[in-house]
Amino acid sequence: MGKEEKTRLGEQELELLRFVTDRAPVTARDAVAEFGQSKGLARTTVLTMLERLRKKGFLLREDENPPAKYRPAQAKSEVIQGMIADFVERTLGGSPVPFVAYLVQSKSIKAEEAEQLRALLNELEREDAD
Amino acid sequence: MGKEEKTRLGEQELELLRFVTDRAPVTARDAVAEFGQSKGLARTTVLTMLERLRKKGFLLREDENPPAKYRPAQAKSEVIQGMIADFVERTLGGSPVPFVAYLVQSKSIKAEEAEQLRALLNELEREDAD
DNA sequence: ATAGAGTGACTACTGCTGTAGACAAATTGC
DNA sequence: GCAATTTGTCTACAGCAGTAGTCACTCTAT
Structure with a gap:
């Protein structure tokens, strides 16, 4: 995610990117009518x-015919994961522990996610034992 | 964290806040000498x-005697958790799932972190059993 | 042919973030 | 007493994010 390393996205840009990522391909008109209107933007x-x-x-535009259509430059999951990696690095000093602590304390982790984390830790343990 | 809801912090401000939170109380001179110098800032x-x-x-200043000393307006954990809550809400739409997916895919957990994560998950398990 | 609608580019403004020099006052060391 | 140092305030600039109007062009409906 080279581009993102060079530039930062503002709050609103981020939300628009997520909107387009969720709904791709999106015309400008779509974005204006749905995203813009829901936020009261001109x-x-x-x-x-x-x-x-x-x-x-962050976005690509196909404009061989009007209206142009926008879609994310990266797969949805990559967009999100890049943002998470960015946040963890810049805000938490690279450690995911405070994030998990937050999720546990706020009770927003469900059994399935807890299970996935356990499986991950088990796998890491096996790798360390090798 | 009412204040943070009104304002956003830039990258550099965030890192300075973390520096002060880690080292409180901190004089301006400390911050200039350590934080500023490590980043080449005037x-x-x-x-x-x-x-x-x-x-x-975000910071409080005790300045009955020079040099003034700075410390965070909130406990370290609150500062961090507020930022995480903010990030989860704004960037992940409130869902922890993408973060868990990120952890699983990133494979960047250190042994010490894994240990802390295990303890957190154990705590979760105990709470669920209650 | 023309009015209306749709489209995209251009332009511009405010406030914020990051940056840093200049300056005055207080303190310190000699 | 004075120079040097330290401290904190004031001021200012560039670029960005957020915001939005204006305009020209194309397309559509009549």
């Missing part, structure tokens, strides 16, 4: 953000 | 950021 505000995201490399 | 840059963080309510 048409040109949404257009500007789409263009900035495209210029930053 | 003295007045660090001073400005300290003052902005104080004005935003």
Whole structure:
């Protein structure tokens, strides 16, 4: 995720990126009508953000025929994982422990996720034993 | 964390806040000498950021006698958990699933971290059993 | 042919973040 | 007493994020 390492996304840009990632492919009009309207943003505000995201490399635009269609430059999961990696590195100093502590204390981890984490830890234990 | 809901912190501000949170109480001179120098920042840059963080309510300053000492307005864990909560809400739409997926895929957990994670999961298990 | 609708580019503004010099006042060392 | 050092405030700039109006062009409906 080279581009993201060079630029930062603002709050609103992030949410627009997620919107497009969830709904791709999206026309500007779609984004204006749904994303923009739900946030009370002017048409040109949404257009500007789409263009900035495209210029930053987070969105791609297919515009052989109007209306142009936008989609994320990376698969949805990559977009999200890049953001998480970024957050963990910049805010938590690289350690995921405080994040898990938060999830445990806020009781937002469900049994399935806890199970996945246990499986991961077991696998790491096996690898360390090798 | 009412203040943080009103303002956002930039990257550098965040790291300075973490530095002060880790080392409290900290004089401006400490911050300039350690934080600033490690990042190649001018003295007045660090001073400005300290003052902005104080004005935003993230730092408190005891200045009955020079040199003033800075400390976080909230306990370290609260600062961190507030940021995580913020991130989960804004970037992950409230769901911990993408973070768990990130942990599973990143394979970057250190042994010490794995141990701490195990303890957290054990705690979760105990709570679920109650 | 023309009005209306849709589209995308251009432009511009505010406040914030990151950055840092200049300055005055207080303190310290000689 | 004075120079040097330390401290904190004031000020200012560039670039970015968020915001949005205007305009020209294309397409559509009449």
